[in-house]
Amino acid sequence: MTSPQTALSDSTLVIIPTFNEIENLPLITKRVREATPEVHILIVDDSSPDGTGELADELSEKDDHLHVIHRKSKDGLLGAYIAGFKWGLERDYQVLCEMDADGSHAPEQLHLLLEEIDKGADLVIGSRYVEGGETVNWPASREYLSRLGNIYISMALGAGLSDMTAGYRAFRRDLLEFIDFDELSDAGYIFQVDLAFRAVKDGFDVREVPITFTEREYGESKLDGSFVKDSLFEVTKWGLEHRTEQAKDAVEDVTPVVKKLVEDTGVTKVPSRLGEATSYVGDLAGEVWKLAKHTVNDMRSGSKR
Numbered sequence: 001m002t003s004p005q006t007a008l009s010d011s012t013l014v015i016i017p018t019f020n021e022i023e024n025l026p027l028i029t030k031r032v033r034e035a036t037p038e039v040h041i042l043i044v045d046d047s048s049p050d051g052t053g054e055l056a057d058e059l060s061e062k063d064d065h066l067h068v069i070h071r072k073s074k075d076g077l078l079g080a081y082i083a084g085f086k087w088g089l090e091r092d093y094q095v096l097c098e099m100d101a102d103g104s105h106a107p108e109q110l111h112l113l114l115e116e117i118d119k120g121a122d123l124v125i126g127s128r129y130v131e132g133g134e135t136v137n138w139p140a141s142r143e144y145l146s147r148l149g150n151i152y153i154s155m156a157l158g159a160g161l162s163d164m165t166a167g168y169r170a171f172r173r174d175l176l177e178f179i180d181f182d183e184l185s186d187a188g189y190i191f192q193v194d195l196a197f198r199a200v201k202d203g204f205d206v207r208e209v210p211i212t213f214t215e216r217e218y219g220e221s222k223l224d225g226s227f228v229k230d231s232l233f234e235v236t237k238w239g240l241e242h243r244t245e246q247a248k249d250a251v252e253d254v255t256p257v258v259k260k261l262v263e264d265t266g267v268t269k270v271p272s273r274l275g276e277a278t279s280y281v282g283d284l285a286g287e288v289w290k291l292a293k294h295t296v297n298d299m300r301s302g303s304k305r
């Protein structure tokens with residue numbers, strides 16, 4: 001079924017990174033081509049031993065909307081996306097999208113993201129956790145961890161987004177041109193959070209649309225539990241840095257007022273509301289952190305998938 005065409009559909013590039021996705025590749029490319037025939041697809045394959053890269057070449061020979069980059073060895077999702085973004089930015093694409101190869105991100109919903117770009121968004125995230133979003137066939141432990149992780153991230157960063165780890169996205173090229181790819185954090189999939197947080201902090205228009213995320217049917221996940229610890233560590237660090245900056249700004253704003261108050265009234269003791277608020281956020285973050293650690297331990301000790 002073809003989705004409605006959006007203003008920028010014919011200058012849109014959908015980047016699909018692959019590692020050992022031989023069953024999924026023909027399915028996902030067919031679905032994208034059917035749902036949104038105008039958009040171009042870029043497969044970024046890391047020399048998959050199962051022949052995904054060779055199959056991508058065969059498919060691209062028969063389809064001028066399908067392009068392929070081969071990287072020498074498996075080097076992670078961030079590297080694959082950076083290679084894809086650079087390839088797209090060197091050409092004339094106005095919108096660059098991220099999509100998994102395993103069918104978790106329905107090509108039939110891509111138009112929902114692109115429509116929001118048309119309405120002026122710089123980054124649109126296909127979200128599982130805004131109203132109307134859902135996950136299908138996800139093991140309870142994965143869903144729990146993902147939800148909890150996102151609650152933690154949202155509390156730590158205060159970015160106002162529900163699903164900052166999501167990997168179904170559409171970016172306007174101006175935002176990607178602004179981002180320094182070399183600065184992005186490479187711990188697991190945390191670069192997704194990093195990208196969204198930078199966009200929010202720098203005043204770009206970031207929106208979420210509800211999507212249905214479906215667990216992969218074919219092939220294996222490349223995810224392991226180790227990324228969780230690194231990711232939470234990074235997020236906590238950014239949150240603290242960000243809040244310290246906010247607190248510094250607030251103190252700078254408040255100081256002249258307090259000085260004046262002291263001069264005018266002779267009052268010398270001002271209650272520290274700022275200090276109370278900061279320690280409250282810290283306590284809450286500590287609780288979620290403990291819960292996340294339990295979940296990871298559960299995943300590791302058997303109920304992993």
Ligand SMILES: Nc1nc2c(ncn2[C@@H]2O[C@H](COP(=O)(O)OP(=O)(O)OP(=O)(O)O)[C@@H](O)[C@H]2O)c(=O)[nH]1
Nearest residue numbers: 017018019044046075076077080100101221222223
């Ligand atoms: N090029 C490239 N692609 C990768 C690499 N790691 C993962 N991918 C691809 O990135 C997408 C997401 O990876 P998945 O293994 O599905 O990770 P996930 O979606 O977080 O995990 P599941 O929910 O278990 O599927 C898939 O299309 C993978 O083939 C990599 O190192 N290089």
Ligand SMILES: [Mg+2]
Nearest residue numbers: 100102104216
């Ligand atoms: Mg997946």
